[in-house]
Amino acid sequence: MSFDLAGYLAERKKIIEQALDRYLPPENTYPEKIHQAVRYSIFAGGKRIRPILMLASYEIFRSDYERVLAFACALEMIHTYSLIHDDLPAMDDDDFRRGKPTSHKVFGEATAILAGDALQAEAFRLMAEAGIKEGLEPERVIWAIYELANSAGLSGLVSGQIMDLEKQGKKYTEKELEFIHRHKTASLIRASIKIGAILAGAEKKEIKALEEFGERIGLAFQIMDDILDIVGGEKLGKPIGSDQKKQKATYPALLGLNKSEERAKALVEQAFKFLEDFEEKAEPLRAIARFLIEREY
Amino acid sequence: MSFDLAGYLAERKKIIEQALDRYLPPENTYPEKIHQAVRYSIFAGGKRIRPILMLASYEIFRSDYERVLAFACALEMIHTYSLIHDDLPAMDDDDFRRGKPTSHKVFGEATAILAGDALQAEAFRLMAEAGIKEGLEPERVIWAIYELANSAGLSGLVSGQIMDLEKQGKKYTEKELEFIHRHKTASLIRASIKIGAILAGAEKKEIKALEEFGERIGLAFQIMDDILDIVGGEKLGKPIGSDQKKQKATYPALLGLNKSEERAKALVEQAFKFLEDFEEKAEPLRAIARFLIEREY
Numbered sequence: 001m002s003f004d005l006a007g008y009l010a011e012r013k014k015i016i017e018q019a020l021d022r023y024l025p026p027e028n029t030y031p032e033k034i035h036q037a038v039r040y041s042i043f044a045g046g047k048r049i050r051p052i053l054m055l056a057s058y059e060i061f062r063s064d065y066e067r068v069l070a071f072a073c074a075l076e077m078i079h080t081y082s083l084i085h086d087d088l089p090a091m092d093d094d095d096f097r098r099g100k101p102t103s104h105k106v107f108g109e110a111t112a113i114l115a116g117d118a119l120q121a122e123a124f125r126l127m128a129e130a131g132i133k134e135g136l137e138p139e140r141v142i143w144a145i146y147e148l149a150n151s152a153g154l155s156g157l158v159s160g161q162i163m164d165l166e167k168q169g170k171k172y173t174e175k176e177l178e179f180i181h182r183h184k185t186a187s188l189i190r191a192s193i194k195i196g197a198i199l200a201g202a203e204k205k206e207i208k209a210l211e212e213f214g215e216r217i218g219l220a221f222q223i224m225d226d227i228l229d230i231v232g233g234e235k236l237g238k239p240i241g242s243d244q245k246k247q248k249a250t251y252p253a254l255l256g257l258n259k260s261e262e263r264a265k266a267l268v269e270q271a272f273k274f275l276e277d278f279e280e281k282a283e284p285l286r287a288i289a290r291f292l293i294e295r296e297y
Numbered sequence: 298m299s300f301d302l303a304g305y306l307a308e309r310k311k312i313i314e315q316a317l318d319r320y321l322p323p324e325n326t327y328p329e330k331i332h333q334a335v336r337y338s339i340f341a342g343g344k345r346i347r348p349i350l351m352l353a354s355y356e357i358f359r360s361d362y363e364r365v366l367a368f369a370c371a372l373e374m375i376h377t378y379s380l381i382h383d384d385l386p387a388m389d390d391d392d393f394r395r396g397k398p399t400s401h402k403v404f405g406e407a408t409a410i411l412a413g414d415a416l417q418a419e420a421f422r423l424m425a426e427a428g429i430k431e432g433l434e435p436e437r438v439i440w441a442i443y444e445l446a447n448s449a450g451l452s453g454l455v456s457g458q459i460m461d462l463e464k465q466g467k468k469y470t471e472k473e474l475e476f477i478h479r480h481k482t483a484s485l486i487r488a489s490i491k492i493g494a495i496l497a498g499a500e501k502k503e504i505k506a507l508e509e510f511g512e513r514i515g516l517a518f519q520i521m522d523d524i525l526d527i528v529g530g531e532k533l534g535k536p537i538g539s540d541q542k543k544q545k546a547t548y549p550a551l552l553g554l555n556k557s558e559e560r561a562k563a564l565v566e567q568a569f570k571f572l573e574d575f576e577e578k579a580e581p582l583r584a585i586a587r588f589l590i591e592r593e594y
Binding site for chain 2 (some may be wrong): 033034085090091108111115118120121124129132146150153158159161166
């Protein structure tokens, strides 16, 4: 089946960025500084993979994706907040992200911390607001909020990030490395795909299958990220080798480049099995998954 | 009417702290460091005023407060997260809070940032989870989540904190000072009282009256906080005069001590008018409001 992935990704990216622009208060809202900082990081680029995955999952079951765009934007807000905080001097201390100075380099540390804090709150505000306005099934809205909060908190991003910091320059086992990747990256990617299915009214069995798919491509995505940090990528926008310099726990460092790439590909193959029942309706999800392990940025 | 406020506050504090203990994962949960940091700040003391206000508001309408305890705990989690981040070196740079070393002094900056981030996410997770489990009206649960997110984000805490930082050592108008206090403090106190009424199934008019009450006592509460920072209080647990040292925007600095105290008392008097329709059912709320302007800690 032919599927124009590049066109699809570009169109979706545009739709999501337009929605983000609608949902965020204008830059000149008082106090201007925090609104500028929030918009700076949200519009600093990015593939918008999480919202794109959420919408693709939703569209297996329903076509009226406009009513869940707010949830897609909430996912991007949580992702962006986590990047702003990860880049802070007390954390990874990164000066550049996607080729642009990081938030604390532009606005100072206090504003960067607060911009991340605001984006986390705004993500939940936006989901709740859409839940009230869009006529969605309220139980499903609460479930979606639960999944996003769960993937962001102690069971997700935060625990991944703390172990990532903890293991820099230290010995680590494969099990610890997997914990980091599962929490820091796979958690939010899995939640994105799950939330799409939840909001579309999918059955429990279907949601479970998509969750399994999401977990595997989330892990594969992070392995490829680690690989790209070494081999570089045209549009990566950050210095090559920064993981090595920081002595981060990564798959290439533990298993080597070839084995890591094999691992990522095997995970995507496994992931595809969970899409079988959805037949051609899951073609966009398959195409995105393939892209995740073939991309150069 | 006689009302044993001290006994009431002590009992409620205990109930809320027991609930917080139940809702937060144990300290030995992997990764231990972040779970320790989260519990350290949550159990570092505090009056638990926000959850107490929420329950008192709920109980104007219903007596079965156990089913909304998770929401009360969520309010305390948001409050605690904001304190952890406010104390950071890049923000207010405070070493002590309630007589104990602040989170970043004990666990380091990265962990303190992440502990705050985790508490924000856990607050929303907990509300959504209780919304699913406790058989509450789903529309009301979503509304409550909306109010909390709204009071925490760009329309609340975050904008208050950024203006608070912005105005340190600078000239400020009474309007700017009021903006800071309304957003940094009144916002979450108002939300606490509003959420109690929302979850109890109160009518719009009743919710509005309680919101007006909350806004005013929230503002009075912050003015008293500023006053206590100067005159000190037995159980305050932080150095006296720290606002002055930082040249913070405060009411006593702008209007003097006497006028500030008058202002706080006038706000509480105004606030009481909005409770009239609730008659003796609002007695706990009145007693807490009186306590807020007579307290020494």
